[in-house]
Every structure is written in C-alpha cells, then in structure tokens.
Amino acid sequence: MTSIEAWFMDDSDEDHRMPHKLNPNEPVSLKELENIGVFYWKLDADIYETDPALEKIRKDRGYSYSDIITIDKDKLPNYEDKLKMFFEEHLHLDDEIRYILDGRAYFDNYTQAMRLFVGEPVWKAYNRPADEFDIRQKYVSALQCA
Secondary structure (H helix, E strand, C coil), X not given: CCCCCCECECCCCXXXXXXXXXXXXXXXXXXXXXXXXXXXXXXXXXXXXXXXXXXXXXXXXXXXXXXXEEECCCCCCCHXXXXXXXXXXXXXXCCCEEEXXXXXXXXCCCEEEEEEECCCCCCCCEECCCCCCHHHHHHHHHHHHC
16 A cells, blocks of 8 residues: 655754654644645556546646656666755755656655656756745745645
8 A cells, every 4th residue: 555654854964865754753744735835646657658637637737748767776877976966955946746656755765756847847956945046935935824
C-alpha cells in the first residue's frame, strides 16, 4: 500500500539521507500542505501514459511539458553531485511537480519520476533564503495564514 507522510524537519547537518524528523515528530497533514500550496494527487502509475486523471491535472494546471528522470547511482550521470544539489534547500520560480512512478520520493534511493512543467522547464534553482522573490514571499505569507 502506498502512503504519504510529511513532517517538519530538524536543523541537523548529519547524513542528509536520513528523515530528519523533529523529536518529538511534528507531522503535517495533507490539508496543511494544500493550504501552503503543496498539492498531492493519488494516481495509478501503471497507466500514467493514458491516465485520464493525470491528463485532467495537466490540462487544469497548464502542465504542457513532461519528462521522466530515474534517480539511481547506476542510471543518473553525476549521481553524487546531483544528490548534493537535491539536499541543498532551494526554490524554483515555477511549479515543481514530481509524479513518482516507481520507487520512493527519497531521492537518494531508487526513484523514477515524471517531472511536469508549464512550458519549457527552467532549471534555475535559487538557494535559500531567496526572500527577495515574489514566489517565496507568497509561500511565507501562506505559512503565516495557515
């Protein structure tokens, strides 16, 4: 059975591949995530190529571009460097959509994911705090209202 779990993270610099849950853990509900602009859909990854639910999401949100990435030490070029980049907290100015097709959303394990974008992807990442960007200010404002 597939499930989703989200939590507030601790500030530890120890092994980034660990969950880094606060002690005691402070889970975050799907509703809380939605309130700050983080959405979750449960789809059938076995039919992603023809899934009408995925097509509806793509149409409703304008996701016109997609690709598939496999994050695995034997399949992703410069795997270790990519992991370091994934672990650095950053933001993008556009939506960042990941549809996990296989594996887990822990990027240091095996993961196969579809990446969805509005138009051509912009791969520019802005390391935190990045408070000068409107997208960051909207996110912080949503956190304060939630």
